[in-house]
Amino acid sequence: MTAPQAARRSRPRLRAALTVGACAAVLGAFGAAAPVQGAEAARPSAATADVSPLAGADLPFVSQEAEDADHNGTVIGPDHTQGTVASEASGRQAVRIASGQHVEFTLDEPANAITVVYSLQDGASGTLSVYAEGQRLDQRLDVTSRYAYFDAPWIAGSKTHHFFNHGRLLLGQDLAAGDTVTLRVDPGDTAGDYTIDSVDFEQVAAPASPPPGALDVTSLGADPSGQADSTQAFVQAVAQGRGGTVWIPPGTYRVEQPLYVENVTLRGAGNWHSIVRSSRFINQGQSPGDVHLADFAVVGDVTQRVDSDPDNAVNGSLGPGSSVSGLWLQRLKVGLWMTGTNDGLVVEDNRIVDMAADGLNLNGNADDITVRNNYVRNTGDDALAMWSLPQINRDATFDSNTVIQPNLANGIAIYGGENISVTNNHVQDTNALGSGIAISNQAFLQPFFPLAGTITVHGNTLVRTGAMNPNWNHPMSALRVDPYNHPIEADVRITDTTVIDSPWSAFQFVSGGGTGLAADRVTIDGATVRNVGTVVFQAETTGSATISGVTATGVGVTGVYNCPYPTGIAPMRLDDGGGNSGWDGEWTDCSTWPQPGDTPGEPDPDRNLAAGRPVTVTSHTDVHSGPNAVDGNASTYWESANHSFPETLTVDLGAPTEVGRVVLKLPPPAAWETRSQTITIRGGDQPGSLTDLVASRLYTFDPARGNEVAQTLPGSTEVRYLHLVFTANTGWPAGQLAELEAYAS
Template identity: 65%
Template sequence: MYLARSAQLATAVALAAGTLVVLAPGAAQAAAGATLPFTSVEAEAATSTGTRIGPDHTQGTLASEASGRQAVRLAAGQRVEFTVPRAANAVNVAYSVPDGQSGSVNVYVNGQKLARTLAVTAKYSHVDTPWITGSRTHHLYDNARLLLGRDVKAGDKVAFEAANTQVTVDVADFEQVAAAAARPAGSVSVTDRGADPTGQGDSTQAFREAIAAAQGGTVWIPPGEYRITSSLSGVQNVTIQGAGAWHSVVRGSRFIDQQSGAGNVHIKDFAVIGEVTERVDSAPDNFVNGSLGPNSSVSGMWLQHLKVGLWLTGVNDNLVVEDNRILDTTADGLNLNGNARNVTVRNNFLRNQGDDALAMWSLNQPDVGSSFTHNTISQPNLANGIAIYGGTDITVSDNLVSDTNALGSGIAISNQKFLDPFHPLSGTITVSGNTLVRTGAMNPNWNHPMGALRVDSYDSAIEAQVRITDTTVTDSPYSAFEFVSGSGRGFAARNTTVDGATVNRVGTVVVQAETPGAVTFRGVTATGVGSAGVYNCPFPAGSGTFTLTDGGGNSGWDTTWADCSTWPVPGQGDPGPDPARNLAAGRPATATGSQDVYTPGKAVDGDANTYWESANHAFPQALTVDLGARQPVRRVVLKLPPSAAWGARTQTLSVQGSTDGSSYTTLAGSQGHRFDPATGNTVTVPVSGDVRYLRLHVTGNSGWPAAQFSEVEAYLS
């Protein structure tokens, strides 16, 4: 069931303002995001004796990694007090403490101090990944949960007080946790096989024996804590079930590690909380590493302090991953790592991932017919909220992504392969109904920003049909839609349509086009645009053009950033380029012909003593300069070497301009222009046209049987 589009926008605006995110259980499915069993309240919206920090978008700061880009810093003895938004008996707090420190937080309900405290630690945060270019110390936050031991109602006050270390509080999730579920009839309990519910003994063997005994049935994990010290394998044709994620807790950094299985595995309703403190890519420190086999499911799980929640390879046909919480992973939340067929990932909540929160990576085999739908993603701190790297007929729909940082967009649709054999995007890629709040980031490797939604022809051209519909972008720090070839090789991003989008406040531009391609926009409306509607500057220079087709119904973004030599600065507007700058300097130049070493590039190299000379005795000839973006050219200056050895001559020429490199109009009609060393061998031709391509069409030269120019310069005035 879908809410009206105005409700979707209201949700995004509420997120942007740092107010409540109310996603109650049993409610109608929101237009974007998951239906969740808790309500979140931002610390900056609470009452506090501490210091509010942010907003900030600088890589590697507490404010930039926080939800809403703001948080509250508490010194020992300071507190933040939340007004409870709903009936609850439990709370989860996202927080940070300084690197190397641990401590506790006192908890108060309506002014009464509880006997129980909330433990806080930097053990699982402040992660370094020096092998990832552009990364800095990141993953600055962690999550800690607490059963309050009493019921609180809407309007009650719950406060958190730093007891013995500085604590930065980001957000609190209030939840009514149900009583522990009963043991299913006929199930095999792990405690019957010797598991220790106190968490002191090693329960690994008991879990293995229970799984072996329960083939075709259910393994029961009663309330308690269970420690396992190595991975489980050979898991097939079994249900593994707990009493609820707040009641049945497995402590271990690896749960299932197997490369194949018969499938029909159903894992649900318990927590797996690991001890992963650093990211080691070669280690299988994941809840699931490999394959569950076909027709399996994972639901109702709380997964925390792992490297990856689910790293899925092999056969996982028809897998459903739903209604889970994945928190504080040092790498991805979930990665469909090739050969994922008809996998559905829906209604999950992910926070504080150290890489992509949700990813499909078509390595070895393509991911086919799989989907990420109705998930809520917050604070991936090194990469994208959702990333699709290759694959066939993929769907990304109705997700809510907020607060990406450093190397990521809210959603990335990409042909970045990382390794071979890779299977690029093919078929139809459907990106529909997603809401992106404060997404996009400054890429330290590119030294320029990434947009909220990025289409990236990184290692090969986009050949798939990419259909982006009904997108809401709110408070993007930079651009809304970016089209780029992230490798810098200029592969085309084409076959893309953007239909129906609401863009509300972007720091720079609505469309950031940095590579050749062709995209059609229809029904895209924008308000609060920081700099200009479009940045259209394909790289590398001369790689081709980006054609933006206006399909109708667009509004609020009809201007173009004027100067491809500079990046828009958020919120500064478009100051326009320096009118004294030569727009043709160093730009790609081509010609109908050239003589010997006198190539077209010599006419734009800034050296008046070098020159282009066309093929001899073959008029007409033409020289074309690609200015890199559409520019309002008003003056063209033509030069020959200033040496007196160059006698006076007249060249007959016209000046032509084009926006697409194929259809040209005349900016200055054909006439003779005299070059005289007595006046510097310089000619100025007034023109008037908004063009990207500038062409000199030469039909004669009285001093030599060829066209000749040592410099071609173009100016705005």
């Protein structure tokens, strides 16, 4: 991206702004892990070029980035590092403003409402002043960090995340193209520093009128002021309104207990006008069906992710022939968590933002479902997902959706199912632990139904997607094909794909369970790849794919990384179907993962050989797992179970490698006092035939010397496995290690 400037031309409207330019189980460890590594390094450009949009939803608003607007604040980013505010911003950049500072936007189209994507410091709340054409509005934008700074320590590799929130405001006037809207920190705006990511400008229509014969919830006592609990009025309305329409007029309604709905339409006056305050709006096992939810908002009060709680707008089944359209869903655990029978369900034209977990997840019994033209941003897991369990999903379509900034997982994830289509979607700015699109046979639960029939992945645009997975200790690509628990035997047809500015790679074949299952019958036909940090094809399992018409420019390192795991299986066969260009060359050193900026076949001779390598341990406590010892961050550490010596930690270097020196570290001196650990350093080419490289001895970790020690190994020591045995610790009754570094000399 070009250097930050005080004044910049605004980007085009959001569909145009999306330009070329877990599911907790998916977050789990790789098992034995693939023989690769990665670290944050140089990246492709964070900006996208000014060209026509290729895919995504047709949205009723224009989005502008703060860093492209006129401002006197401080630009943060670009940054892809998990756990930083900039990494969760669209475009990986945002603008931080403090007292007296502003961001000013010039409108591309008429608007009378704004949605601000912002971040505050943890614990802060307050207001932000808004100006239209230089005149401050009487009403300020309410802002809060109450729904930010999430932690999910049960998800391996997760860090504090979810820094941004959406704030909406009707301006009370109609502005024309060329007019200005300014966000300014004025006296009375006491939330500290404000980080502005983007603003959506929208011309909101007047409230709609109720359809003839509709049952108005206020006629049964619902309170549109939001003061009283309107649950009973809604319960009576959906019971009396079966076969017809229940009308939610303009207002704000508190619904504190979930509803059961069947054979009824709930319709509002528009999702800016009819607002339901509820963290559990609909919760039911089965429904006869014919339920239609349209044109209102459901805004929750979910401040933490609790996977066992049904804190969702819809939890369960709406039944066959149902639809969800025109909703605004915000501050829930999941927007739509669909289980049971939902055949023929249509989910369209919704905005799903600020979820603690998924935006939409379809669990089995989901035949002929259509998910189209939705906008999903700032989710805490997969944005749009489908699990083929406990029944098989068939003939589902995910078409023309826009996904921005899913945290901790994928943009669109298909886990099993038969004859599934993922077409014309736009996904951008994935964060940790996920790809833009994942086509996977990961079986979260049983019974699971693997991919079958034809899986169509067509016309999708992926911008700045893919991430460094801290559990696998290597990258995930923009588009991932993953025979995790089952070989892929379906016809996977990936056509007309656009991949722009991937931080790492474009296409990936990996068996995430670590057992090297095959990805066969895959075709990639027609793809434009522009700017990838490392390689175009990242192959880490066996199988075969036919590649045709894939053109690449701006390849960071080389064309192909083809190093299967486990190492004894055949590499992926990439058959040239013709029409390919720009991705010649192959990475030849399977003992290390290429980093952005590496020279093909010539990794840095002074690199840390253990960085990001697979780790196995005899035990660990809480979140202090083995991979922490090779993640390059001395503030994270491995700790074994207490009072259970001996404990071991083993690093797989991927291939026999000459190691001349190891460095052992504990966390920074400010946090850890002096302690001594008794450690034996062993090594060898096979886990069952390791020998002592350095006999058991005492290593003292002294804050005055940085809490680290170095150990030279015997000359010409060539090992694949480095194995540390911990038998005592004077500072804590467990083995502890923040970093194990290994060097050739």
